[in-house]
Each structure stands twice: as structure tokens, then as C-alpha cells.
Amino acid sequence: MMGRLPIAKMLAATVAMTVVISAVMVPINWNGQGASTAAPKIDQLLSVMIVLSAFVFSLVMVMLFYALWKFKAKPGDESDGEPIHGNTRLEVAWTVIPTIIVLFGAGYSWSVLNEIEEESEKPPLTVQVFSQQFAWSFGYPGKGGAWSEGELHVPLDRQVHFKMHAQDVIHSFWVPEWRMKKDNVPGITTTAIVTPDKLGTYQLICTELCGFGHAAMRATVVVETSADFRKWVAGLKETVPAALMESVVQDTETNPVPLGAGGA
């Protein structure tokens, strides 16, 4: 049966289409500017997935359009097609090959996940993130907890552990340039790990629906040299209010080690 199909030509067309789609899509910077050590790793994973997806999509398109071109009924032809009920080898192939592809994707994603969440050897900077309808504020270590509202400063090239505390409903912390997002959940402390590696000013966006002010719940993020950062923190007048400090103490840490072993 398959001997009657131009398999080689169809595969060539699939590969050609894959190459064209990949050549167009891979160079585009889909996720926007990257500004953390995680960004290039995630973007590279995306590029690999684009190539694999382009292959799968091209294969489906070539198979579909070849069939539509070759096996379209002539007008007035009322006969039936050939009574072919299946092909065990083909069915095994399109079960096994996709399994291998997705397991490769899973393994690759897993390794990227481990890399981007790996703790640095240098002691990280811990910043407390406080979210409430509809504003962000941030607590910095030292000096009784310096506090800034609506503006987050972090030093360049140092791993930052954000400890997040929601005061009312769930909010979500997203800086697109860092490729990092984490929900802030009432009652628990969630953690996000980021190592900013580009100076600049970015936007922190709330991505979990939190009420009528959700769309406007933004904050400014400034990545600066550690000298500038120290100076800026030293210049902060306010300290973390007692009510927010309470949530730091009261919230339980997530990610407990499961069954006494292993967890991150």
C-alpha cells in the first residue's frame, strides 16, 4: 500500500516546509527582550520546540494536502475508496515516534527547569514581595526592613529570592523580561528565583485576576549595579509596616520536602 505513495517526496516536502517555517520563526524574538540568566535557556527551549512543532505541523499539512490533491473524488464518481482498514506498522510508528518526541521534550524541559531554579553559590539576596488589591510593595534585608511601594530595585548579576506574601486574594508576580512568574497566595509564602543580568527598567505585571483594578496592578522594576542598589536602599525612609511583617511570620513556607526526600 505504502509502496504506491511517493513517500520520499512527501518526506522531502515535510522537511522543506519545516526548514522554511523554522527559518522564519526561530529568529523572531517571541518572548521579547530577556534580562535574566533564565531567559536565554527558556528561549532556547522555545526555539527547539518551534522546530519540532514545525516538523509535526508540516507532516500533517503534507499528508492532508497530498491526500486532498490525489484522492479527491471526480465529479459524479459515486464509487467507494479502497477497503483498507489499517496498517499495524504505521499505527505503531505514529504511537511510538510521538512518544519519543514528547519524552525528549519532557526531559529537556526538566533539565532547563532545574537549571533556572538552581541556587547560586554566592548567598542570594532575599526580597519580600507584598501584594494587595491593587498594589505591590517590597521589603529589603537589613536596617529593620527597608520598604518601597510600587518600585522594586534589585542589583545586577546577583541571585534574588523573592518571598511573596498576598494580603487579600491571589496575585501573580510576572516580569516578562525575566521569564519568571509566581502566584502570591494568601496564607503561604511562595518563592521565585531570578538572577537579573541586564541593567534597565522593567514592568512587574499582576497576572492573576484579582478584581476590578487587576489590569492596572503594575510596579516598576529597576535593575542597577550593586553600589547603586545599596545607595537606593539606604535612602529608603520607610520600613515594612507591622501588618505586612505579620504575613511574613505567619505564612507557611511552600515546597516542603516531600516524604523526607528530594524536593526543590
Place this chain on the structure above:
Amino acid sequence: MVAAIKQPGWIRGALGAILGAAFGFALVVALRKASGLPVYQTEQTGYPHIVVPLVTGPLGFLAGFGCFDYWLRWAVGMPTIPEDHSQHGAKSWRDYFRFNTDHKVIGIQYIVTTFFFFFVGGLMAMLIRAELAQPGTQIVDAATYNSLFSTHAVLMIFLFVIPVFAGIANYVLPLMIGAPDMAFPRLNALSFWMLPLAGLLFIGSFLAPGGAFDTGWTGYAPLSTGAPLGQSFFNLGVQFAGASSIATALNFLVTIITMRAPGMTFWRMPLLVWANLSTSLLVVAATPFIAGVQFMVLFDRAIGTQFFEFAGGGDVVSYQHIFWFYSHPAVYIMMLPGFGIISEVISTHARKPIFGYRLMALALIGIVVLSYSVWAHHMFVAGMFSWLRVPMMITTLLIAVPTGIKIFSWLGTLYFGKIHTYSTAMLFALAFIVTFTIGGISGVMLGMVPIDIHVSDTYFIVAHIHFVLFGGSVFTIFAGIYHWFPKITGRMYDEKLGRVHFWGTLVGTWVTFIPMHWVGMDGMPRRVADYATQFGEWNILISCGAFLLGFCQLVFLYNMVVSWRFGPRAEANPWRANSIEWQVSSPPPVFNFPEIPRVVGGPYEYGVPGARHAIMAGESVEAPAETQPTVVGST
């Protein structure tokens, strides 16, 4: 007048609704008075004097309308009124507004009702896109915007996609398996009549103080536990829609398992029957979870339980675990029946047996099993235990395998066939393969934790779900409606208008939903009434696509309405299909078959010389050679 009140129907139904609501109201008032509490509690989450009547009123309507008459008579020992079948069939349009136990009438009731809500939900989508066409606030304020997209999603999911499949299957499934009706016709009618009540509750929430529910269709706690009264309408609407869904699924399961015609073994069932068997297995086990979790939210709101209130010892994230334990299987509840439709349409119009029939059926079962083990992929950034992410990622990616089997098998079915594309049903089926492949690919990407961390809760998600739910489910619904339109109405629809609808919908889908991927990855979050100006140009394009999409659905509506009334008469089997529903007249006789057909072969034996699927009453009964599916080895 007295007779009208005694007779089940609209008058007694309205009376039942009023009495039910009054009883609920009086109960709350009396109990609060007796407890020395203020009679009316109008904190925003409370309003017991409204919430309780929202339960008792609809139940009173159902009782008054006649949904429980037979069972109640039996339960209290009154003589039951035997079914004399005079209620079967529909002689005029009025019969569709009665409590009717005929599966074909119920099927039409379902389809028409669900399309009504499709257009209401679609209108909301148009408003949403009008607001989003430009950055800033033009048409609706942020709170109304939140209500609009929440109601849009809820109507489309609970009042359109899930029940329209139940409607199509209600009509064709008993015919397909050679059954005279569903197993439990009275339960079937009750299932249908609960549905509009759910719709009224969802839409009625716009009248509640504080506006309609505005926490998304996901209704995450604690936003939902503290939301205004409209949220309670949502909590209760889900109960009616869910109960309807569960009862229908039980009905399908029993019907499929016990009422197949003689000779119809499991391996001779059409794939639409397999698909509904799989879907029903999902519904009966998963839907109770969303019903339960919405009750928990309602109790948190109304009676002070603290399931999701961390200050009272509750756990916020557990809402999401319970919710998604239903709502991930729900996406397959919204897709598997469509898979069944596509198998029927492609096999018929390609004049070919389904490629790899058994693997197709097993893939459905594989999806059912896997779909229970992937729910937490909605929660990769939700703050759940981080170790759960990798196992959920692996199962999520593996579910692409049975889905891929289905895609490749449909393509295999086309090969060496005689593909006819004159039918709009076939056009939608072929386009479904393309759009669903894209939705599947973005689904695999979303399953990967590092990518998901970046695009979670952005427009990429909106793009993905619309590609699988609109480009996927809704395309299959259109394929199904066009395919069985002649059977259901006895009329042919207009293929020219069908093509206009098809091409407009296809182009509209791509123009609307493809750019959403891009703006999402580039930093536009979902569920926002306003957005950064940098996304303005894409959004105006997206809105134009959406308006095209909306307009084309009016062409569909016109085609359906006018063809149903004035279309040329349809023959019994206009597509020359094999399955049993095409072997009876269009529309089928009131009791489906004068005599139950006998099944002698597979449903897709196109091109097999002398093969038969079923022998109908009155046909010559010389037994044709039983055909065995031949598996051709590769050459």
C-alpha cells in the same frame, strides 16, 4: 383554570417557581427571626433570602412543569399514569416547549437551546473585543468587563459546548445503536430542563446587586469567596448544569451498554458511540468535583465555613486542585464527542473505512485514563508543591500521543479514498484537523514547565484555549450540525451559504486567535480590560477577526432557520453513509424502527464488496458473509 393548574406545563411550572421561591424566602426569614438575627443579611456575600430561593424556585419550577410527576406519584403510592406514547414526537413548534420524553425531541431542544446561549455568549465576546480594540477604556468599565468575560466563558462552556454535544448525541446515538430511545427517557427530559435554569441563573446574575460574577469561569478562591452576590448565582448555576450533565452521562452509559441492537458488539460501535461512552465516563466521575467545590465556595460565602479561608485554617490552593480535577477532564468532555463526529464525517465523505478503528477507540480510552492525571499543569505557577510539577508535565505531554493517533488515523482514512468536499460538514472536519493540530502543538508547549512559567495567564493561554475550543470543539459541532441536519430536520441546508460560513469562520478563527499567541508571549496578560499601547495594533486586528467571526455565525443562523423551514426535502441517506441512523427516513419515524435492526458488520465497511452494517426491518434476511476487518500489512 383549575385544569391548567393541575396539568403539568408552563402555568403549573410558573406557579411552582413562585411557590418554591416564596417557600425558600419564608424559611430564611422565619429561621432568622426565630434566631433573633436581623431578617435581611445584606453583606455582599450573604443574601440568604435570595440565595435559598435561587435553589427552591428552580426546583419548584421543575416540579410544577412535570419533571417529577411520575416518580412522585410512584413514591407516594398514587397510581402512576402509564406512558401511552401520545407525547412522543413533535407535531408543532409548541411541542418543543413541553416536558417531552422522546429522545429526538429532547435532542432538538438541547441543540436549539444551546445555540441560543452560543449567540448570547458570542454577543458578549463581541463586546469584549470592542472594548479591547483599543487600549484604554471605551465601552465598559473594568468591573463590567470582568463580568462580561466571566459570563462569556461560563455560557460557552456550560451552556454551549458541553450540552450541545449531549444534544447531538441524544438525537443520533440511540438511532446509531438501533435503540428505540434512551434508557431513562424521563431522566433525559429532566436533564434537559435543568439546563435553561442554569443559563437563567448565569445571565440573571447581571441583575444581582454588585453585578454579575466577575472572577472568571475559574472562580478562584479567595477572590470568589469574597465577591458580590453574583458569584452565588454562578455557584448555583453550576449545580444545575452539572446535575444535568451527570444525569445525561449516566443515561448514555446505560443506553450504550444495555441497549445496542443485536449483533452490535463493542467493536462494531460507530466511533461517535465510543466517543460518547468515553465522555460519559469522564463526566460521571469528574463533574461531582466541580459541583462539590462550588458548594464549598458557596458555604464559605453564605454560612461561614472556611474551606478556603487561610485565617480560619483553610487552604487557598486546594480550591484549584479540586477545581482542575474536574476542569481538566472537562476539556476532554468538550473534545471527545467532537472526535467522534469527525470520525463519522471523514469516513463517510472519504468513502473509506476508518483507519485503525480499534486503535482509535483505544486512544479515546487512553485519553480518559490520562486526563485524570494531568490537572496540576494548570497550577505550575500557583504555589503548589514544586515536586508535583515534573510528573504532571510528563503525563501532560504523553496525552499528546493518543491525540496524535487520532489525527494521523483521520489522515490515513483519507488515503486511497474518494474524498468528497461538497458538504460543509466535510470542510469543517478537514479544517478541524489543521486548527486542532495547532491547538495541540501550543498545548504541548504549555505543558513544558519553563515555557508555561513565562506564558501562564497571558494571551497565549487565551489563544490556546480558543484554538482547541473554537478551532477544535466548535468546528466539530458545526461539522456535526451540518452532517445530521438533513436527518434531524428532513430538509437540506444551503451548501453555498454553508461555504460562506465555513470560509468566514476559518479565516476569522485564524485572524482572531493566531496573533493572540504573539501578544501573550510578548507580555500581554489575560483578563485585563486595558493593556499597554504597544499591543494596540495587534489588538485592533484581533478585534476585526472577531467581528468577522461573529458576522459569519449570523450567516449560519440564517441558513439553519430558513433551510429548516423552506429547504428542499432530504432523502433518507443523502451522504450514502452506512450507520443505522441513515437507514431510516429523514426525519426518523416517531419510534425510530418498526423492528429493531440486526447488526452484522462494522460501521465503516466502505468499499468492502457485499459488506453490510445492519439489516433493517423488512429487508431480505439472507445473511451476507460476515466481514472481518482486514489489516493490510505494509508493503
